[in-house]
Amino acid sequence: MALRTALMIAPLGADETTDDLAATFTTVDPAAPALTVGELSTQRGDGIFESIGVVDGHPQEVEAHLERLAHSAQLCDLPAPNLEQWRGAVLTVAAECGPGESVIKLILSRGVEHGPSPTAWATAASAADFSRVRTDGIRVVTLDRGYSIDAPASAPWLLLGAKTLSYAVNMAALREAHRRGADDAVFTSSDGYVLEAPTATLILRRGDTFVTPAPNGGILHGTTQLSLFEHLADRGFTTVYETIPVADLRTADAAWLVSSVRLAAPITELDGAALTVDAEFTASLNDYLLSPRD
């Protein structure tokens, strides 16, 4: 969907305060040029981002997204974001969102090459209509991410726990999945463990236990997965983080890819093998995810 709102942000220092937060924001026409060609986000994919779901004007799980933005900044040696300022930016663009589902993106770029400071902006757009995907589900193929499960711990410069703008591989994996007749992919480690989807987190069900890959493999800690695990625990289910061998995918009772905007998409087929979808249960998850969450 085309962007509806765009807000350029003059980044404050992490501890800087201001009486006039709005003065650090400049509304720009999302269809008009706003960035220079020297931007390192564009030349080097050098920056970080967050995508926040918005339901009827309410931005979901803002604090979890801001915490992850700060974590990504640390991993990438970017100046610590001023979270009060980013919170203000989220609320400002959320106010333009209106009814229905929207998506807010926060982007913090290293700035212009040799420039003095990062470039930052927030956008809002209507979300695509994912209602059918949430009920009909998705076909998924596994794709090798090339890294062993322990690579991220010993090689932090691979930035595997950071949500960087360098998403060309994630986008290529989605194209490869489509080429194979699937809707999405799940990355696996080179030594045979389950990681994450290019833009979502995997959750498996085994009886009354819900399992997601432990973030020690350098995968992103999914904000939607975190929220859903809290919800499942409240409903009396057990939730666990595990190092999951690829073979375990075939023995799961059910599986979902969860993300901030598409929410819970049940997996109907994994590498060609059918998976059962509990339509009623999946609907209950998406009902929760569509309710206002902080």
Added chain:
Amino acid sequence: MALRTALMIAPLGADETTDDLAATFTTVDPAAPALTVGELSTQRGDGIFESIGVVDGHPQEVEAHLERLAHSAQLCDLPAPNLEQWRGAVLTVAAECGPGESVIKLILSRGVEHGPSPTAWATAASAADFSRVRTDGIRVVTLDRGYSIDAPASAPWLLLGAKTLSYAVNMAALREAHRRGADDAVFTSSDGYVLEAPTATLILRRGDTFVTPAPNGGILHGTTQLSLFEHLADRGFTTVYETIPVADLRTADAAWLVSSVRLAAPITELDGAALTVDAEFTASLNDYLLSPRD
């Protein structure tokens, strides 16, 4: 260095011809906004690039760069670039370069999200002064790239042979090298082979033989390395592509990182071990690289 010239390019189809190539170019102020925030180059690092050295207004090895641009486009499922148009763009910005050394960047982005076509542009800037680095040399550390040597062949979605805009890891590796008191890095595969530097190609000398890692490890085929190998062959040396174990780095008689703009930087220290620099020979390589090359 600040950008001096920027040219937005309205991309032609690969086989499209026009009587007025200049009409497909728009000169823009490099310090003024030219890109929208919806650009996939900036949101996803989703695009490809080339950096071309320019000496006294002469762009070096243009055809090799254009060929690699086309190769990267293919690996990334981008529309094949119209090479005549890109050649025209290079000549147009090169004409603004004047005496001394400059750098031209070509960028082909997937375009605006859900937009109809790629976004493309070319820039020129004065090059940094690398004359001291070319004589005094650089200290280099090896850093694990996380992939095994055979990952790229079995997982093309890792885009390892493409020069994409998703360079956050390359930039992080350079920061890690600086943190370790070095000037640059050489990536190694997880199974112990030598790959490439974040923005350069490694060449080793063993007696009268010059060796560079075989591009089968998914590394970029360096345009400067290619040109230098031709030159070395003309001078009677042997040039070979090899799968090089990391241990071989220590037994090399000399080593260089070569790239389009910094040219041949002799390695003085590799993971803390001193390497001999033949100043005169290195100067002869840079003399060649600074001569007009097509």
